[in-house]
Amino acid sequence: MSHTKPTTVVNNTVKNDTVKNDIIKHDTLFTTPLDKAARFSFDEQVVACFPDMIRRSVPGYGQVLAMLPIFARRHCKYRQQDNNGQRVSRVYDLGCSLGAASMALAGEFEPQDLQIKAIDISPAMTTEASALLTENYPAHNIEVITADIRDVELELCDMVILNLTLQFLPAADRVAVLEKIYAALSGGGILVLTEKTHAFDEQYDAWLVERYYDFKRANGYTEMEISGKRNALENVLITDTLDEHHARLAQVSFQRHLTWFQFLNFVSIVAFK
16 A cells, blocks of 8 residues: 655654644633533534643553554555445544544545545534545545444444544443444454553552543643543543453454553554454
8 A cells, every 4th residue: 555644753642744733722621610510522612622632631642543554554455445446445433533543544545545434423523523634635535424333334344443432432332333343344454442441450540540640740730620521521431441342352253352552541452353
């Protein structure tokens, strides 16, 4: 497969020379006390500061994005056809948010190489993602879809990206989503699953959580902001242990899956079809 400009990692983010950079709004959502019953949602306020929020609160996210094109070169083998009958590799970006994973791939591949389908349940996210992807990669075959990934029928594909998405689904729905992904992947395709986790051992987990809060403090978050976001995410973001993730992948018939990246309580797994 052909590819274009190199991707570099800068300050835990991915910078691609082809992406037009606007001024990133600072995340100030939790700088004032909130109603303890208020729940986190991916609305317009979150969308406006989402890049800054991710940069300062998800350790290693830039490194995960930077590896996606490298994985794609190994596993995207033109196994599908586009609407014109041309051989392409179809990639799903499930829970795409603002399309960072899709942009990481588009920045490294020629327009004719990939057919990317980016899906998110939040209209605020998909509206902005569509604008960003159209502006930066107008020639690429990228479709942004507003939908619940639990309801979408997946076509055959070479790669599925599930970054920080499964954790927002009810636990009872996670197996069905992974079953659908496994069925859609062509032989030789991969799933990249990135999630926040918790440790089974309470002492280990407490240490990891506190170091994660140290990471956020080092990135400028105050105690009020850390506490406010933690309260807002309670019962919204439900983590699994790393062992639970691997057990679930095995349950849906992935015979090979490994943890290729971990930074504190954030992990990324690659599962092979």
